[in-house]
Amino acid sequence: MLFRQHDRGMTRHAATLAGFAVVVLWASAFPAIRVAVPEFGAVGLSFVRLAVAAIALIVVGLIMRIRLPRLADLGWVAACGLTGMAAYQLLLNWGELHVPAGTASIIVSAAPLVSVLVARVLFAERVPVIVGVGSLVALAGVTVVCLARSGIGFGAAAWVVVAAMVVQGIYHPLQKPLLRKYSSIEVATYCMLAGVVMTLPFVPVGWAMIVHAGPAGWLSAAYLGLLPSALGFVLWAFAVARMPVALSTSLLYLVPPVAVLISWIWLGEVPLVQEAVGGVIVLLGVALVSQGERLRRALGRPKTENVMVSFPE
Template identity: 55%
Template sequence: MNPHLTSPRLLALAGTVVLWASAFPAIRVGVDGLGLAALSFLRLAVAALALLVIAPFAGVRLPRKRDLPLICLCGLSGMTAYQILLNWGEIHVEAGTASLLIAIAPVFSVLLAGVFLSEPLTRNVVAGSVIALAGTAVVTLAEGFAGFSLASLVVLAAAVVQGVYHFASKPLLRHYSGLEVASYAMVAGTVFALPLMPMTVTAVTDAPAGALGAAVFLGLLPSALGFVIWGYAVARLPMAASTAALYLVPPVALLVSFVWLGETPHPLELLGGAVSVAGVVLINRRKPAAAGTETDVAAPEPVAPRTAARPSA
């Protein structure tokens, strides 16, 4: 066996893809047994607790006071709002379809960065955004206008707030590692989700074991462990390789959803998903010199690229 294929950094990258892809079917299992509020709170709380436990061993520092407003925005958008919207959407949208819709999140983060951070909106960015949005339209309308639902818009809203998270975390990543930003945001997101605790207590008492297992799985593995091994991989691999791996999340999610839940995607959904990913790839194309510069800057820290699909699924 090729030793390069079994290196810890590549295994960590592959593990991240599988964990984040498996989150989508696990949400379907959890939301069916726990409901929207309980699953959202439990996943955040389990992940936050796990990250707090490993924080001293991973060298996570306390954040600066002046960064707390941005950390709160990251927690509210990328954790609390994202979990609630995605879980709500997956009540009616199949897990594989949700993964295809969430794949468009980088479009929103790039556009927000262009507007508020004065990052250049190049021809690739504009063309890629249009292509990705067109692919998303194909996914949402794959079964015709009769198959279009509010739930599809809710999942798209989850993609928007995930884009806000990546945009808002960018200034923080200049001073903190990716793991630190994720830990801060996860804890903040859990605090914002505290109003869901009474409903969570009620739901847990009658929840089936499978749903509780899914919530713990989501918190410990895709959320907590996913961030840890993603940071490990990104710190040791070229940014281009890490970014390219994230394009595998939707197809792996479709495969896991088929095996776990027996979901079979509509052919047009697959086509639309491929178009969306092609648009995101185009957005992230760099000239050779620019790409090298960005990799040199980003590689020392476990910083998630702007194409990251949230930990999370």
């Protein structure tokens, strides 16, 4: 009995460490994009990152003997690959040509409010009042962040990052039908491969920049594909399987502030006061969205199904 309790404690400890590692990896992706995207361009970086991550996940998948997706599920795989991989990468990379990494991470952290709306439309999931309020609060915070800096270039790019946030928010609930049948690593591998295929038609546009990218760009692109994308998905699957949902979700609230800190150390980017205020508002809204069930239980309200919420990297 003592040994079993010790093993469970070690497992929880390992899961917590994996969760913190994911926070750092996903937060570091935003400044790494800022380093790589001027070298590759939005299209080139999207393709290289997705391809590196897909190859790494295929290797892991062969070792773990993951299954092939059924023909009937390929539509969901394509939808996830389009939104969460191809469109998200292209839009985020394009936006980060002008938007600071920390600012981009704050905007993207509002993706759960889109997930709530999509789950309501596609799966008829109830949207409690507290979740609706949280969504409005998060949206207000995103608006504050987007209006923090002046300049036409930044303004347009900030709304491109908002579009990246929207497609990532769509992606999360689209995984639900697949996750009922397949493991997290299987779903990540399928969607990553689909993203590579969907990015291929754009490669001729970015091929010249891919060929002429310098060592710093290739190092950042390889880092993005191997660590935040491939390893991040594997560690997150390990952590979520062994941690309470509330704890894993709360860990992800750390992604934007850690991204801001890494961007400051790595790139010398200092957030504006208005961006910091907007980030706090966004995190408050996301907390209301993802922790609505706990609040309902505390108030003695009936239980409703939660939407799967996670921050992208």
